Amino acid sequence: MNADHWLKYITAEGIVISQSHLKGDWGIEMASADGSYFHFVAQGGAFFSIDGMDEVQLCAGDLIVLPQGDAHKLKRTKNSSTVSLGHFVKHSNGLHRKDPDATSFLCGAIGIDRHMVMPAIKSLPRSLHLKAGSGNVAPTTIEVLKQLRTEVENAQLGSQVVIRNLLSTLFVYVLREWSENAKAEAGTWFSAMQNPHIAKALACIHERPNHNWTLDRLAQEANLSRSTFANQFRDSVGETPHSYLTRWRLGIAAQLLNQTTLSIGEIAYKVGYRSEFSFNRAFKAARGRTAAKERESRQPQGTPLLVPTK
Missing domain, CATH: 2.60.120 (Jelly Rolls)
Structure with a gap:
């Protein structure tokens, strides 16, 4: 795929x-x-x-x-x-x-x-x-x-x-x-990408992070039963669909905070959050700082953590 x-x-x-x-x-x-x-x-x-x-x-x-x-x-x-x-x-x-x-x-x-x-x-x-x-x-x-x-x-x-x-x-x-x-090992993210069912659900998350995705809805997109989808996703991706969705949404949000002048409320809506409060709470929990602090830093997207030189 x-x-x-x-x-x-x-x-x-x-x-x-x-x-x-x-x-x-x-x-x-x-x-x-x-x-x-x-x-x-x-x-x-x-x-x-x-x-x-x-x-x-x-x-x-x-x-x-x-x-x-x-x-x-x-x-x-x-x-x-x-x-x-x-x-x-x-x-x-x-x-x-x-x-x-x-x-x-x-x-x-x-x-x-x-x-x-x-x-x-x-x-x-x-x-x-x-x-x-x-x-x-x-x-x-x-x-x-x-x-x-x-x-x-x-x-x-x-x-x-x-x-x-x-x-x-x-x-x-x-x-x-x-x-x-590559012939990805079973139980890895790349093996999930090569599984047509899980890959379809991942594509939905990646392309439409603002959609109101639920476990049932993602399972339907993957053409699997709810339990089968949840188990296959967790076993191959290494986390639950909800956890992956949250992390992906907040990654897109970080890019928007660094690269655009959209308000935090507008960014929250674009990545699937219906309130700025819930977005800020999720962002701080995942990234260790508020969305406002992320924007203040304005570091180029992709800047690596410091590589040790000693």
């Missing part, structure tokens, strides 16, 4: 933490973070490792994404020693060694509204390796990887803006490809 009904509401922002062109031995050890990491190798090669998984060799043009922000290491060779991200950024970020054998790479984070996509993030593998020369990666994704490599290798005016946009596009492509093509 086409996943555009949820992806069109997802915004992502690529944040570059470090960009270097290094010769010789080097290594970075990154602590776990409440966000999504990425590493992109434009030239040369590197080795990526995460506890409990086989080490991965990265070649020129490869991108690796850690959706759940697991602790990991990135090294020039398998035996290279590592330093903390904070130490590396202080001493090696921005260095450019003029040597054809140097490794050119980006390290950073992907900013997303994790409240909205948490079930999807939890369903993704701990790391996603996009190989530039792989036939398993969509042509559109390969093209963006090529563009990213060009921008990193040939930095020009505006390259940082282009790089951030390309990284954002790549992450959305990753989510789209995984939701449509």
Whole structure:
């Protein structure tokens, strides 16, 4: 089933933490973070490792994404020693060694509204390796990887803006490809997206958050009995239909608070709340602050939580 009904509401922002062109031995050890990491190798090669998984060799043009922000290491060779991200950024970020054998790479984070996509993030593998020369990666994704490599290798005016946009596009492509093509494990959000009954109910929630959705009404849309729908939804998505609906509504509300001048009452109505009071109560319970405080912050949508640098 086409996943555009949820992806069109997802915004992502690529944040570059470090960009270097290094010769010789080097290594970075990154602590776990409440966000999504990425590493992109434009030239040369590197080795990526995460506890409990086989080490991965990265070649020129490869991108690796850690959706759940697991602790990991990135090294020039398998035996290279590592330093903390904070130490590396202080001493090696921005260095450019003029040597054809140097490794050119980006390290950073992907900013997303994790409240909205948490079930999807939890369903993704701990790391996603996009190989530039792989036939398993969509042509559109390969093209963006090529563009990213060009921008990193040939930095020009505006390259940082282009790089951030390309990284954002790549992450959305990753989510789209995984939701449509991967053999999702049973009991995960992506398996729910591939279940025509549950996917129909999810599409209803995503496209019409202001509708007065009830369990009975969503079950009818899914063409399932009330009890069967409730059980299948909870088992595959990982939460009840009501919980998912609430979180999605408040995610859309957060976007509207940051991106529009609509009043809080108007936003409440647009996402399915018939009173500003009930909306504010739900928003604070889910987000930890009132809708007014959310609007005051006016942070760009998708800004990631701070990545630890020590």
